[in-house]
Structure formats: structure tokens, C-alpha cells
Amino acid sequence: MDVIARVGELLKRGETFCLVTVVVSANPDIPAGGKTIVLTDGSMEGGTGSAQLDSKVRALALKALEEKKRGTVEIEDGVRAFFDVLSGEAKLLVCGAGHIAIPLADFARKVGFRVTVLDDRSDFAHPSRFPGCEVIAEDFIVALRDMPFSPSTYVVVITRGHEHDAECLAEVLRKETAYVGLIGSRRRVQFVLEMLGREGIPQERLEEVFAPIGLPIGAESPEEIALSIVAELVTIRRKDHAQGRALRAAAGGSR
Amino acid sequence: MxxxxxxxxxxxxxxRDIPFCLATIAEAVGSTPREIGAKMIICADGSMHGSVGGGCGENQVRSAALRCILTTKKPEFLEIDLTDDLGTRGGxxxxxxxxxxxxxx
Structure with a gap:
């Protein structure tokens, strides 16, 4: 197996998988450096050469994927393997290129998101405002319809008005996403979500929207609000939705 | 990165046919400068990409990588101890x- 090419390909496709590497070995049949890829569906590429050991490696890899936990395990006497959990670069789509979008895109890029900013106003969605980001100046619905989404796509909806928020969400919630967050006062987000419910977006999907957006750190300025949103994105990427919800609940409110 | x-x-x-090593933090206990899974590439000319912890331990990693590239061609599993109490020995x-x-x- 050409590991570099295969890993690169899986990451580019936005897949999450476990790369198992033998790091210490007293068994000459399983040399250090040997690699096995285990995908989330349990399929394996590479392998140790022993069916029995492979099934153990598969189980450990699936556990690592489930828990998003990397580390080493002794897979047989004198043989230690490192279970690495790799994910394609998380993509952040920011709908709305206003004043919060600038620090948001900047911080998100710094913590490793590939950022796309979308707005229908070309003076706001301008590359000079968002260095290092993909910037799209286009009608929201038109742009979102053709945009590729994956389980590594994070979406933050911060347009200038609730009509645009609603139209963005109506498109985004039909797609596969890692996270969807909506900015606004409690009243405004409630209004938008109820409207989408009436338009036929399933209730379970609406409940997945983080609204109002961001971890409760007492944010006030655009930069602070951006920080609270990025903190939430990192929580979801490193942990899961449950942890994101728990942190909000613990502080009893948003931002 | x-x-x-x-x-x-x-x-x-x-x-580009440039020999290199990949270094990955596989295990960690206590306070370490970077998380398990952090990676760094070390090239034959000594240049590095990514990081396994800034200054902390990177010299040892670099030496191991160059040893591997230039002579042994074999992987190494390095233990890096960051517990030098006050850094009095330059640790x-x-x-x-x-x-x-x-x-x-």
C-alpha cells in the first residue's frame, strides 16, 4: 500500500479514519513502521498478516474512532501500535460577510479550518477582507445549491437579516454537515427556526442547529463573539455536539 | 499544520526525491507542549515542517530523524522527558x- 498517497486521498475526500502504526515490535513478522488503515465502516487496508490480530486491531481502531481518542496499545506481547485518528480538513462556511465574519474567518483559519465566506454583496464578500479564505459573492441560494458539503463541513449563519438567515438554513439543513450555528437574539433565532419548521424542515434537524451561536464566555465585541463561535467549533471538532451543548447548559445561556 | x-x-x-522522516507524538503523560497525534517532518537537510512541541524535545527528534535518514533507515520510538525541575541543566x-x-x- 502506498500509505502517503492513500492517506492523502482519504483526507482530501474529508473522510475520518484510523491509521494504525506499529511503533515497537519484538515480533519480526510485524515490523515497526508497518501500517494499517481502518475506515469507519470497519474495512481495513494493509494489515498485520494475522487474521486474529487484524480483528483485534479493527476493534481497537473503531473504538479510537468512536471516542476520537489517539494513543498506543499493546496489541500482542512485545508489539505496541499507535492508533491515530485522522480527519480531512474541517471546512467552515460562513454565510454573511459582515463585521463578525472578519475575525471569525481569521480565527477559524488559524485553528485549522479551511474557510469559505459567502455573501450576496460583492463589496462585503471581497477577497481583500478575508485573506487566505475562499470568498464567494453570489446570491445565497444559488451558491449553496451547488456547493459541496461533507460530514466535515461546519456552517455559521450570520447574514444581515433573518430572511437571508432563513434562506441559507433552508439550503444548508438539507445537506450533510458537522455543525450548523445561527447568530441572533433568542427571539430572532426562534422566529427563523419556527418559520423553517413550517416550511417542512424536520424538527430533529432544526434541533441540531446551535442557536444562538457560540460558547457562553460573555462575548460583546465582534472579536469576542467570533472567539466564542470558534471555541464552539473547536469543541465540536475535538469532542462532539453533546460536549458543545453541555458547555452552554453549564453556563445557563449563550455566548 | x-x-x-x-x-x-x-x-x-x-x-522531489528529498529524504525525510515523519515524527508523531504517539503517547504522552503529564503536561506536554503538544497533543498526541501532533506531527513534524524532518528533511535530510535538517529543515522541519510542523511541530511536535516547539523547543521542547525537538532537538532530540531532529537528531533521531537525521540518524535514521543518513544511516540506520530504521524507525525509532523516542522517550522524551520534560520533567527537568527548573530547567537548571538546560533541559x-x-x-x-x-x-x-x-x-x-
Whole structure:
């Protein structure tokens, strides 16, 4: 197996998988450096050469994927393997290129998101405002319809008005996403979500929207609000939705 | 650097026939400068991409990588001790220990 090419390909496709590497070995049949890829569906590429050991490696890899936990395990006497959990670069789509979008895109890029900013106003969605980001100046619905989404796509909806928020969400919630967050006062987000419910977006999907957006750190300025949103994105990427919800609940409110 | 950027860099170095090693933090206890899974590429000329912890332990990793590239061609599993109390011996003071796998790819 050409590991570099295969890993690169899986990451580019936005897949999450476990790369198992033998790091210490007293068994000459399983040399250090040997690699096995285990995908989330349990399929394996590479392998140790022993069916029995492979099934153990598969189980450990699936556990690592489930828990998003990397580390080493002794897979047989004198043989230690490192279970690495790799994910394609998380993509952040920011709908709305206003004043919060600038620090948001900047911080998100710094913590490793590939950022796309979308707005229908070309003076706001301008590359000079968002260095290092993909910037799209286009009608929201038109742009979102053709945009590729994956389980590594994070979406933050911060347009200038609730009509645009609603139209963005109506498109985004039909797609596969890692996270969807909506900015606004409690009243405004409630209004938008109820409207989408009436338009036929399933209730379970609406409940997945983080609204109002961001971890409760007492944010006030655009930069602070951006920080609270990025903190939430990192929580979801490193942990899961449950942890994101728990942190909000613990502080009893948003931002 | 993200994992994706690290593997892109590996592919690029291989295409250009530049020998290199990949170093990955495989295990860590206590306080360490970077998390398990953090990666760094060390090239034959000593240049590095990514990071396994800033100054902390990187010299040891670099030496192991160059040893591997230039002579042994074999991977190494390094234990890096960052528990030098006050750094009085010029050591690292992050407080923990980490194990780094250095391999030629």
C-alpha cells in the first residue's frame, strides 16, 4: 500500500479514519513502521498478516474512532501500535460577510479550518477582507445549491437579516454537515427556526442547529463573539455536539 | 499544520526525491507542549515542517530523524522527558513525558 498517497486521498475526500502504526515490535513478522488503515465502516487496508490480530486491531481502531481518542496499545506481547485518528480538513462556511465574519474567518483559519465566506454583496464578500479564505459573492441560494458539503463541513449563519438567515438554513439543513450555528437574539433565532419548521424542515434537524451561536464566555465585541463561535467549533471538532451543548447548559445561556 | 497539510508535504517531498522522516507524538503523560497525534517532518537537510512541541524535545527528534535518514533507515520510538525541575541543566520544563515515533516514509 502506498500509505502517503492513500492517506492523502482519504483526507482530501474529508473522510475520518484510523491509521494504525506499529511503533515497537519484538515480533519480526510485524515490523515497526508497518501500517494499517481502518475506515469507519470497519474495512481495513494493509494489515498485520494475522487474521486474529487484524480483528483485534479493527476493534481497537473503531473504538479510537468512536471516542476520537489517539494513543498506543499493546496489541500482542512485545508489539505496541499507535492508533491515530485522522480527519480531512474541517471546512467552515460562513454565510454573511459582515463585521463578525472578519475575525471569525481569521480565527477559524488559524485553528485549522479551511474557510469559505459567502455573501450576496460583492463589496462585503471581497477577497481583500478575508485573506487566505475562499470568498464567494453570489446570491445565497444559488451558491449553496451547488456547493459541496461533507460530514466535515461546519456552517455559521450570520447574514444581515433573518430572511437571508432563513434562506441559507433552508439550503444548508438539507445537506450533510458537522455543525450548523445561527447568530441572533433568542427571539430572532426562534422566529427563523419556527418559520423553517413550517416550511417542512424536520424538527430533529432544526434541533441540531446551535442557536444562538457560540460558547457562553460573555462575548460583546465582534472579536469576542467570533472567539466564542470558534471555541464552539473547536469543541465540536475535538469532542462532539453533546460536549458543545453541555458547555452552554453549564453556563445557563449563550455566548 | 493540519494532518492534511503534513501528508501533502510528504507527497511533495517524495515527488522531489528529498529524504525525510515523519515524527508523531504517539503517547504522552503529564503536561506536554503538544497533543498526541501532533506531527513534524524532518528533511535530510535538517529543515522541519510542523511541530511536535516547539523547543521542547525537538532537538532530540531532529537528531533521531537525521540518524535514521543518513544511516540506520530504521524507525525509532523516542522517550522524551520534560520533567527537568527548573530547567537548571538546560533541559525542558513542561513537566510531562512523551513518546515520539520517528519513521522514514
Amino acid at each position: 493540519t494532518d492534511q497539510e503534513i501528508f501533502q508535504k510528504c507527497a511533495e517531498l517524495r515527488d 525542558d520544563v513542561c513537566g510531562g513525558k512523551m513518546w515520539i515515533f520517528v519513521e522514514p516514509l
